[in-house]
Amino acid sequence: MKAPRPVVFAYDISKNKTRKKVYKILKEWRLDGQKSVHECRLPTQSAEELFIQIGSTINKKTDSLIMTWIDPHRKVLARGLGKTDSMFQKALVYN
16 A cells, blocks of 8 residues: 555535535544545545545535645645644654
8 A cells, every 4th residue: 555645625515414424524534624624644545535435425516525635845825724734744754
C-alpha cells in the first residue's frame, strides 16, 4: 500500500439526512475539519474509494462533492479563522 497523502473533501449537500450520513462517513477518516470541509490523510486508492462511496450517497442534481490532493510543498492560503498548519503538522509526523 502506498503512503498516505493529504487530501481535502468538501461538499454542499441540500438534505440534512444525507449531509449527516456523509459527515459520519468522513468523520472516521478526518484529521481535522469544519462542517463540510474535511482534511484527511489517505493512500490514493482509499481516497478514491471514499470519494466513490460518498458520491453514491449524494444527489448529483442538487449536491456537490469535491476531493482535492494537497501538495505539502506548496503554500496553503487561508483568511479569517482558517488555520493552515493543522494538516501539515500532522502530515509531517508520518513522513
